Amino acid sequence: MSAYTESSPLLENGHHPDTTNLPFASRAASFMKGEGEPSWAESFKFFIFGTWFNVLLLFIPLSFVSHFLNWDAGLRFLFSFIAIVPLAKLLGEATEQMSVKLGDTMSGLLNASFGNAVEIIVGIAALLKGELRIVQTSMLGSILSNILLVLGCSFFAGGLYHSEGVFNSTGAQTCFADKSTALVIPAAYASTTAEGGCPSPGLLIISRGTAILLLVVYCAYIWVQLKSHAQYFTPDPEHREETVPRMGTAAAGVALLSVTVIVAFCAEFLVASIEETAVRYHIPKAFIGVVLLPIVGNAAEHVTAVWMAMKNKYELTIAICVGSSIQIACFVVPLLVIVGWMVGQPLTLKFANFETVVLFVSVLLVNLLIMDGKSNYMEGLMLLVLYSVVALACKLPMQPLITFS
Template sequence: MSASESTPLLTTNGHVTTQHKPTIWRRIIALVKAEGEPSWFESYKFLMTSWFNVLLVLVPLAFLADALEWSSTLRFAFSFFAIIPLAKLLGDATEQMSMSLGQTLAGLLNATFGNAVEIIVGLTALLQGQIRIVQTSMLGSILSNLLLVLGCSFLAGGIKYNESEFQVTAAQTNASLMTLACITLVIPAAYHSARTISTDGIPKVITNLVKDPRLTDMDEQGQTGLLIISRGTALLLLGVYVAYLFFQLKTHADLFKPKPKRRPDVESPGDVSALEEEEVADMSVVAAGVGLLVITVITSFVADILVGSIEEFADRYSIPKPFIGLILLPFVANAAEHVTSVWMAMKDKMELTIGVCVGSSIQLATFVVPLLVTVGWISGHELTLYFDNFETVAFFVSVLLVNLLIQDGKSNYMEGLMLITLYLVIALACACPPSIHSLGSR
């Protein structure tokens, strides 16, 4: 039978016409693009609409610098700034794919690719044995989302609107989960302090920010106990995150749905058209999936170049590694989220802003970090949930401040300034020489 075979069809007026069956080529197209979806050309044209993509020229330059073994400065700079457009493309493709899927699949997709850059950088650093880079970059991403991104969003929204409102129950649920994740990081630090011994055999339980010259590492039994605590906690946090997804997407989905906003140009309260129109995907599902796969692979290679050049770059310019991990890398990885969150806040979509900032931090603290600990367990890398005293305190006070500010379900520009100020104080402390505090002491 021919691919273009036709079938006789009797119409209502008695005339006979023919109905052409779809060709093999059209059947193939139907498999990769559903009816009504944008074409592949239109899909990828959408991905190239951001000015961030100008920096994509740095991707081949990063590969070239690594292949020709150029200086660490060029390798670090090219790969550092090349991550920015790749993160933006990952976010766009994930968002477009989520629009075409159900809530459950969209939630799982966001859990996997929402922090794809952080996962890629973390896995790359872990497999290279850069444990401190893994820890500082993960914690830095959480602090960046909670303080810098959320602070700038509150500030931008507060400048345009006197006060913005958001769902209190959902925000408090997110904040409570972040508090749980914070506590799980405090416990390994407390255990480490209790089991750390000095050269004279006296237990050290005082958490000094200044390193005691007599202080040595834990004994072998203490190290084993720290690994057991970290790996067991990681598995528990992964279980909590799965329960959180079920809570958010299934049993209590109504708590996380933003209230519909009325367009400012329509004043009629009874007019249904006054409600904002639902967003429509600009990419087909298959095109977005292929784009996600390709961009993820490219990002993994760029991240490998970036992580491989960090140590040489930091030593050459005397930059503390904690500053690179806590401040610089998260700033690049969260650049796209930063712009999206601020833009949503200026459109008075504060629920989406909270979801981007706090939700992303929850993914990192209860999914990405435990995932990396589990991968390190499997691959033989002793990654733990123990963070230095400075990092633990910084995380604790950040979660505390965010909890205090979002508990009333309202935001203004002054609250944004508070969050940004705390982030700048932490960045200033990270920029100090490592001998000032315990960052990078291990």
């Protein structure tokens, strides 16, 4: 019996073609390629050569070589740092292409799951090496980078082209203030209890309990975003960016898995070089975590957010900046606390006093700026100035009084 599907093309005699005698590889490729989708060759040609940005992929072999040949720590850090930047973009591209034919609900879940894959991988790699300070500062840095640096650049750049930007503030504010409050409470608890060098049992309990509750809040947020109140998160039709299908679904899935594996290796090399790089080049770990590492995972998103604002598509800009910060605070940070619990690393939600104040003030400022649903270049400048002050403070060596635990 001929091997075909109902969607197979017909021959001139009206019968489906007989694929039984085709080579196994050809039949498998035909099976894995959906109807009307680009071929595997076309898919990976677009994936690898679709943008000049991918020239940075040349740093991937340099990252591997420098690690295994034990080159200078600064070179190992730099090569791994640059290599992850295009990989983060490819992760986003593969996720977006997979989402084209999966429908709105599955697309939303897929983007929620893989939207911060780089931060999760880097965080787990740091956890396994006991770099708790790097984990905490990088998560804090990811939130601040999205709501201060990226949103500030977007408002400022968009304000130079348009006198005023308009967006739906209801969706943007959902869960936004709540996440900062939840992350501040463990630090407030720790500051009022006597502790030694290690986290107290009470701090671990409240951190892990808060992490579980935040994951519940995140699941509710996904439901609100995709189902119950989807209208608040759906861009205006004229502001919607339709994704052009350039890859087959199966090809995008293979690409997503492959890039994730490569990111895991590069993240391992990056984290392994941080300690020596910080000591040799006198770079505070707080600066590496808060300023440098967030650039790795969010570079492509940063460019997209600013570009959308310049095109007067502020709904998409807000979705990228605020949505990503909510994912970090309500999903990535709690997830890493739970993973730390599983592998025996006492990761807590106790940020240092300075970091706690910075997070609270930043979220408060952004919440006040977006509550009216309008923006201009002056608001963008305010956010950029606050981020610059934070970066400058992190560049200075921290005193032992405000170390992480």
